[in-house]
Structure formats: structure tokens, C-alpha cells
Amino acid sequence: MNLITPEFGLLFWQTLIFLLLFLLLAKFAWKPILGSLKDREDSIDQALKMAEQAKLEMQSLKAGNEKLLADARHERDQMLKEGQNIANQLIEKAKTSATEEANRITQQAREAIQQEKNQALAEVKNTAAQLSVDIAERVLRRELADPAAQQKLVDEYLKDVKLN
Template identity: 50%
Template sequence: MEQLINDFSIGLFIWQIVIFLLIVFLVGKFAWKPILGSLDEREQGIENALKAAENAKTEMANLEASNQAAAQQAREERDAMMKEAREIKEQMIADASGEAQAKADKIIANAQAAIESEKKVALADIKAQVAELSVQIAEKVTRKELSEKDAQLALIDKMLAEANI
């Protein structure tokens, strides 16, 4: 350090100050404004990028909320459609069951009517046969003169045995 103080020259110092001032003047005149302009421009670019990032973040949050709302709505619509489908299925089953029951009731009623009709026909046939047998028995009884009661009973038993064949 002492050597620096011993080597110090006032003329050199003045020239260094003049050159420094000249460099400061030239830098201030020609380079300072463009440097400050580019720094301001860069600062604005950074601020714009931060604002754009914040806007993108907000937009993403809005989109996410919108997607969640849409998903919820889709779930609700799906649930409503499933409920409606179940109701339609149950209604179709109930309708088919009612229709089947009605058809079964109709078939049963028709079968009962047919049975009743056949029963009436069979009873009418039996009555006709009984009447015919009664007429035949009475005819045979009247043809033969019977004096004994035992002989009459034996004849009736014989006629009944012939009728059963």
C-alpha cells in the first residue's frame, strides 16, 4: 500500500478522472437509456409473464371447478337415467305380470266354463240314459207279471247288472 502512495501521480489521477467522466458521459448519453429501456422492458415482460401465469392459474381453477360441476351434473343425470330405467323395468314387469295374470284368469275361466259345459252335457247324457233304463225296466216289469216280491227284486237286480255293463 505504501508503494501505491509513493507511486501516486496527480497528472495521472486527473487524466483518469477525465477519462472516467468522459466514459460516464458517453455511457449516459448513448448506452444508459437503452440499458434502462431494456431493463424496463424486461421488468414489464416479467410482470406480464407473472400476470399471465396468475391468469392461467385462475383460469385453471375455474376450469377445474367447471369440470367438477360438469362431472357432478353428469353423475346426477346418470343417476336420474338409472332411476328412470329401473322404474320403466319395474313398470314393464308389473304390466307383463298383470297381463299374464289376466291371460291366466281368462284361460282358467274358459277351462271352468268348458268343464261346466262338459259336466252339463255328461249329466244330461246320464239323465237320458237313466230315463231310458228306467223306461226299459218299467217296460220289462210290466210285460211280465210278477206276483212275488222276491222275484221283482231279483228282476230289478238283473236289470241293473245288465245296465252297468
């Protein structure tokens, strides 16, 4: 039964060695171990604070990026609106120019038609006058072939002429 129940001497030496080991560990090992644990805890706290700060910076960067994106969208919309306005102005200007050009061409065509009409009327008048003269000449030749008819015609003209 020696194996189950230890003797007093064995218990004494085991207790003494345990207490010595405990004192040595308390004096030399626990302070560095606790110090390193404290350093580790501080570094973890520092890392958590840095992570929180990084999170705040990321939020501010995200807000800044969203503001920049909103500004860019607003500027893009303004540029598109200005482009649309310029395009509309160009279209209006082109319509106005086309209308003015069409009116000018129409007016020129009317003037050309009027001139050709006047020329045609003048030509018809000249032709009618020439025909009238030709016809009158033939009639006069026939009537003036007789000397008595010639004298009668001269007398009629002299009666029509008024003397001043």
C-alpha cells in the same frame, strides 16, 4: 519497480479515459440498457399478471367443469331412476296381465269342466232313462202277455186318472 508502481502520467490518462468512458456510457449506453431492463421487467410483470389471470380463468373453468360434471351426474341419476321406475311399472303391468290371464284361463277351464260334467250327467240320465224304459218294456211285455193282467192294469190306470 516501474512495473509495480505506476507513474503519475499513466494514472492521469487512465483516470481521464475512465471518466470519458463513464460519461459516454452514461449518455449513450446506460439509458438504452436501463430502458431495455425496464422493458424486460415490465414484460415479466405483464407475464406474471397474465399467468395469474390464466390461473384464475383455469380455476373458474375447473369450477364450471365440476358444476357441469355434477349436473351430468345428477341428470344420469335421474335418468337411471326414471328407467328403473319404468321397468318396475312394466314388470307390475306384466304381472297384472299374467294374473288376469291366469284367472281367465282358470275360469274358462272351470266352465269347460262344468259343461262336460253337465253333459256327462245328462248322458248318464239319458242312459239311465233308456235302461229304465227298456227294463219297463221287458217287464210290461212279460206281465201284459196275459190278457187278464192287461185288463187289470188298464183298470188300475183308470182309477188313478182323475176326471176334470
